[in-house]
Amino acid sequence: MLSEYLPILLLFVIASAFAVGSLVVSSLVGPRAPNPTKLAAYESGNEPLADVKGTRFSVKFYMVAMLFLIFDIEAVFLYPWAVVLRELGWFGLVNMTVFVLVLGVAFVYEIGRGGLEWD
């Protein structure tokens, strides 16, 4: 029964092998000639003007994560529903529609408040 998950294990193994392999090979093969300019922040990351410690991120990140958490729980219920959708027929469809619509109320509320605008 666990053997059903063998492809997932293989995926893990291949993904980690690729990640570790890339790091090892590049550290072995890649040339290293560091200079101050190369070690500076890359691209749009400017040198910090002030101490970054103590700077807070916008609470909007947390908002998005919290909303995601709850819609994630909603999505979790979609999995067992989707698997047996044909057996349940209209009954299942109607019930799931009610479930999604109730949570949609909060979604509309949040959009109405402008909470998803990043301004």
Added chain:
Amino acid sequence: MTAHDLVFVIVGLVTAVSAILVVTSRHLMHAALYLALTLTGIGGVFLVLGAGFIALVQVVVYVGAVAVLFLFGLMLTRAPIGREALDSQNRGLGLAVAGALFVLLAALIIPAFGGESTAEVTGPTIEAIGIAIFADWVLPFEVLSMLLLAALIGAILLARREAGESGTEAEVTRIEMGEALADEPDRHEAVGTSAPAGELGAGGGR
């Protein structure tokens, strides 16, 4: 020792080691990432126990959302993201609570399941769970949507108030489509933070 046991031991070891690293790590961000690994490992334990759906929920909800929530929480509070000020003075208390919990769980689980045969465990399939939800538990399922709705609205209100809005009832409960927040463009100036670099992420131009 069957292959099943072997997988369980490996998954359990990864979970236990990463759980220990959560509390011994000197770096708060690393601790949060080890927590994500621990939660993934717990998902693996559920998988070994034949509870595929619970494993899925564990990974999707806990690793996918709760761990991210932890990381964001660390970033937007003034938590010491660094190597200092992490050592709690409550080690003895923590040890006592953890030990008591272990003894309690062992005292419950070993008498309850100690005599069971060690044959392969099988949990309900995801199809059985889907059928059960809609055959027997439709009403709790719909009530659950109300609970989630309340959680959503509460989260929205709390976060708005913390973001520095005035917090008066009339202001907070107002619903307007379109130009809802057009009249308060400087909401973030009211946060009262003295951070000289402003808010990371919101500006981006610094």
